[in-house]
Every structure is written in structure tokens, then in C-alpha cells.
Amino acid sequence: MGIKNSIREIKKQVPKGIEIIAATKKRTTEEIMQALKAGISVIGENYVQEAEEKFSLLGKKARFHLIGHLQTNKAKKAVSIFDMIQTVDSEKLAMEIDKQCSKIKKLMPVLIEVNIGKEKNKSGCLPEDVERIAHKISTLKNLRLRGIMAMAPYFRSPEKARPYFRKARQLFDRLKSAYHLDILSMGMSGSYKIAVEEGATMVRIGTAIFGNR
Numbered sequence: 394m395g396i397k398n399s400i401r402e403i404k405k406q407v408p409k410g411i412e413i414i415a416a417t418k419k420r421t422t423e424e425i426m427q428a429l430k431a432g433i434s435v436i437g438e439n440y441v442q443e444a445e446e447k448f449s450l451l452g453k454k455a456r457f458h459l460i461g462h463l464q465t466n467k468a469k470k471a472v473s474i475f476d477m478i479q480t481v482d483s484e485k486l487a488m489e490i491d492k493q494c495s496k497i498k499k500l501m502p503v504l505i506e507v508n509i510g511k512e513k514n515k516s517g518c519l520p521e522d523v524e525r526i527a528h529k530i531s532t533l534k535n536l537r538l539r540g541i542m543a544m545a546p547y548f549r550s551p552e553k554a555r556p557y558f559r560k561a562r563q564l565f566d567r568l569k570s571a572y573h574l575d576i577l578s579m580g581m582s583g584s585y586k587i588a589v590e591e592g593a594t595m596v597r598i599g600t601a602i603f604g605n606r
């Protein structure tokens with residue numbers, strides 16, 4: 394269908410006010426440029442090194458969000474590239490990001506990544522850890538907690554993900570007023586319509602924009 398038309402179709406399905414971010418792992422800067430021309434302004438990258446290469450080519454043309462797991466030893470590089478880190482999943486990582494941000498005097502917006510289905514081998518904290526990590530982040534000067542990023546289990550039939558999105562929404566609602574949260578990032582190519590119905594404010598879409606990886 395082409396990148397431009399795909400984005401147009403997705404925009405029809407997603408109410409205004411919900412941010413569509415393009416998940417751009419393994420995509421070329423040419424593909425990303427097409428998405429930016431079609432009205433995408435935020436790209437989600439999974440790997441620090443890959444993002445660094447794209448950042449050197451795209452710079453301020455896009456806002457960069459980290460949507461992949463961050464190792465503490467990559468935090469220094471990550472804070473210099475990303476406009477938001479969506480994958481804070483431990484107090485230790487939050488503290489390291491804070492430390493690196495303080496060195497370059499940057500206030501970093503962050504989301505707490507939740508492994509909402511408690512799947513083994515998936516990153517993200519457990520739902521019961523979110524509140525503790527939220528509290529920790531609220532004590533760190535260089536981090537600004539904006540919300541939650543939920544990873545739901547993958548199902549061929551996206552309707553099955555609905556209870557997980559609902560659970561993420563309930564977690565979000567519970568912390569929302571205490572921490573002034575405004576972002577609930579959930580839903581991918583197969584599941585974004587369900588995620589939006591369940592209260593997502595941001596969806597992360599790769600395949601439905603760019604085709605198969």
C-alpha cells in the first residue's frame with residue numbers, strides 16, 4: 394500500500410489526540426523520512442546503537458523514543474539521543490538514567506514499562522512493582538514520569554489482548570492523579586484498535602506502516 398497510504402489509513406482508525414508513533418527498528422532512514430513526510434513526528438527505536446546511527450542522519454527531523462530494553466551501561470548514550478525513554482523497568486535503571494541526565498543537565502521524560510502478562514523472557518517490570526518504581530522516579534530530579542508503557546502478550550486474535558490492555562489502563566488510572574500521568578503507551582500493528590478502545594493515549598506501530606520486517 395505504501396507508507397504514506399498506510400499512515401493515512403491508520404490515522405482514520407485512531408481518534409485525534411492519540412499519538413501514533415512509528416516503530417522503526419530495522420527500517421532505513423529513507424523509510425523513516427517517508428513516514429515523517431506523511432505526518433509522523435515520533436519514532437520508536439529498540440536499540441541504542443541503531444538509534445544513534447539514525448539520529449546522526451535525521452537529527453531534529455524526528456523525536457526519538459526508546460521502546461526497547463535499556464541496559465544500564467547504555468544509559469549514557471541513550472540520554473544523549475532520546476527525547477523519551479519508555480522502558481524504565483527498575484529502580485536501578487531509573488537511578489542510572491538520572492545520573493547520566495544530571496551530567497548533561499537534561500530533564501528526561503520517562504514511562505514505566507510493564508510486563509502486563511507476566512511473561513517469562515519479556516522485559517518490563519511486574520504490575521505489582523509499578524507503584525514502587527513510580528515513587529522512586531518521583532524522587533529523582535532529572536526524570537519526569539509521564540506514564541506507563543504496556544507490553545501485552547501476543548495473540549493472533551487481538552481481541553484476546555483486551556483484558557491485558559484493560560489491566561494496564563486500571564494500573565494507569567490508579568497512579569494517574571498522584572503522579573500526574575498523561576501517557577498510556579500500548580497497542581501495536583495487530584492490536585492498536587483494541588488498545589485505543591481500552592484507553593491508550595499512544596500507539597506504537599511498525600508493520601502496519603512499513604510492511605513486514
Ligand SMILES: *Cc1c(COP(=O)(O)O)cnc(C)c1O
Nearest residue numbers: 416460581582597598599600601
Ligand atoms: C516492534 C515493536 C512495536 C511495533 O510492532 P509491530 O507489530 O511491527 O507494529 C511496538 N512496540 C515495541 C516495543 C516494539 O518492539
